[in-house]
Amino acid sequence: LETLAGVAAMSRSRFAKHFLDIVGATAMDYLTDWRISIAQGLLKRGKPLKAVAPAVGYSNETAFARAFARRTGVSPSSWVAAIDGE
Numbered sequence: 001l002e003t004l005a006g007v008a009a010m011s012r013s014r015f016a017k018h019f020l021d022i023v024g025a026t027a028m029d030y031l032t033d034w035r036i037s038i039a040q041g042l043l044k045r046g047k048p049l050k051a052v053a054p055a056v057g058y059s060n061e062t063a064f065a066r067a068f069a070r071r072t073g074v075s076p077s078s079w080v081a082a083i084d085g086e
Contacts, residue, residue, distance in 0.1 A: 001027055036071045039064070043080050052076075 004027060005015035019027045035056040042052045053064035068076045 032067060032071060036068055039068065039076070040079070043076060044083060049076055 001016060002012055004019075005012045008015050008018075010018065016027060019030075023030055025033070035058075039052050039056045042055060043049075047055070049061050049065070053059075053061045056064070058064035058067065065076055068079070072079055074082070
């Protein structure tokens with residue numbers, strides 16, 4: 001957030017409010033949703049979880065799996081199994 005605010009030449013709090021007003025989500029929520037979306041594409045293509053997590057900015061598989069489950073309601077492996085069954 002600090003970096004984005006700097007690029008926009010705004011204070012951190014002003015940028016956060018402006019982003020929320022324009023986008024309808026906090027910058028962190030938007031970033032998390034974007035990361036999960038990219039991860040879903042990689043998982044659909046058969047990329048392993050250990051490669052997907054760092055590719056979308058998570059330091060480890062556990063942190064990624066937690067974030068994925070919070071956003072989708074299922075673990076990455078359950079999500080892959082569900083799309084494979086379609």
